[in-house]
Amino acid sequence: MDDIFQLGGKTFNSRFILGSGKFSLPLVQAVTEQGGAQMITLALRRANAGGQENILDFIPPNVTIIPNTSGARNADEAVRIARLARALGCGDFVKVEIMRDTRYLLPENTETIRATEILAAEGFAVLPYVYPDLAVARALVSAGAAAVMPLGAPIGSNKGLLTRDFIEILVHEVELPIIVDAGIGRPSQACEAMELGCAAVMCNTAVASAGDPAAMSRAFKLAIEAGRAAYLAGPGRVLERGAEASSPLTGFLDD
C-alpha cells in the first residue's frame, strides 16, 4: 500500500524534510539525494555581486522548495520575507519562523499565528515553526496553516525529543500534519517522532554536523521510514508493571 504524504496541495512519498544550512553546495545535492528528501528549506538573504553559483543549481528538480522566514523578528517581517521568496518563483510553501530571542532561538508563537493568518489568506501553504502548545496549534488551524511544526529541542542543539509529551498531545488533538522541526539529533529520535504519529520530521544540523553527512542523511531516511511503518503497524502495549513471558511457561520442566 502506498503511504503518501499530502501537504500544501502536493503529494510526497518522503517524510523527511531537509534543512539546507551549514552545507557546502555540492553537499546539499548529496544529502538531498541520499536522504530521498522531496522537500528542502532555504533562507532568503542578500546576494553578493559577482556570485555565480546558486544553491538552486544543486537541488534536484523534483524537490519542493520551502523558503523559511529566518531573520524575521515579528509577523510583518515574516510576511515580507515570504512574499519576496514567493516572487522567486519556487511555489507557495513557506516555513514561518519568527524569533526575537537570540540565545535559545525560541519561536514567537503569537507573532507566528498572526503571520500564518496573513500568509494563508494570500494562498501560501504555511508551515509554522512553534513551541508545542495545544492552544497555539489550535489557533494555527483556525489561521489556515497547512501543518504545525513543533520544536523537539532548541534549534541546532541535537538534543532530541525534549518536548515529546507535548508533541504527542498535538498529534492526538490537532487535525493537521505535525512535523517535528528543530532539535532532532539522531535517527533514533526521528524514528521515535514518527512512531508517535508525526507526519514528517525535519532535520538540518543533525545531518550537517555528522562525520559523513550524506551517510547520515540516508540513516535519517531509513529511520523515518521505520518509524512511520511502526506507527502504521500499531505499536504494542506497555506493561505498567511485571512481565509477561513470550515463551510458554508450561509443557516441559514444570511438571
Place this chain on the structure above:
Amino acid sequence: MIVNGKPAEDFAGTLLEYLQQHGYRHDCVVVERGGEIITHEQFACVQLQADDALNILHFMGGG
C-alpha cells in the same frame, strides 16, 4: 543609490542591466526597491534612480 544596505554608485540604466553588469544571476534573484517587490519579468522595465534603495536577494542554505 543604496544597494543591499551599502552606498553604491548611481547607475543610468535598467535594473536588468545593473544586475547583468554586476554579475548577479538575474534568474536567481528577487529585488526589493523602496519596499516594493520587483520580479524577474519587471527587471527590464525598471529604470534605476539615484535615490533608489535596493535589496537584491537570493536563496541560500537555511534550516
